[in-house]
Amino acid sequence: MLTKCCNAIRVLFLISLISLIGAAEPLVSSPQIGVSSSNFLSEIFGLRPQDTFSYFVPPTISSISPSTPQRSITDQIVRVNGTNYASGLTVTVTFPSGGTGTLSGSQIQNRTSTSFDAVITLNATGTWCFRVNNPNGEVSNT
16 A cells, blocks of 8 residues: 555665665575576666665654744744754745745754754744755655
């Protein structure tokens, strides 16, 4: 059954491929059909054991600080906490009016893999949504 989250499918597929590539003994071996883990990868997937795979885990947002930022006509810093924040990330901001904007460059400060400071002017009351975009294309929850 496929679910909304295809990342789980990609992880299971990747784990299966790593298991096949890294197996000390062939996982499937039969002289009658001539299949081993190494030629299985080549025949079925067109892959060789020396091929490499990259899987990027998407960023997540677990909290912000302050948890209830105040409306202001000047820039303020909102700390975003979560996981998998890459260098060069951007933040898509959805305004209370429904419009969007992007924070990037100097508007993203003190980035680590688990937090960063967003410099933003929150000049309207209502719900503001943040989505983290890593340079590799992975995006967070909002």
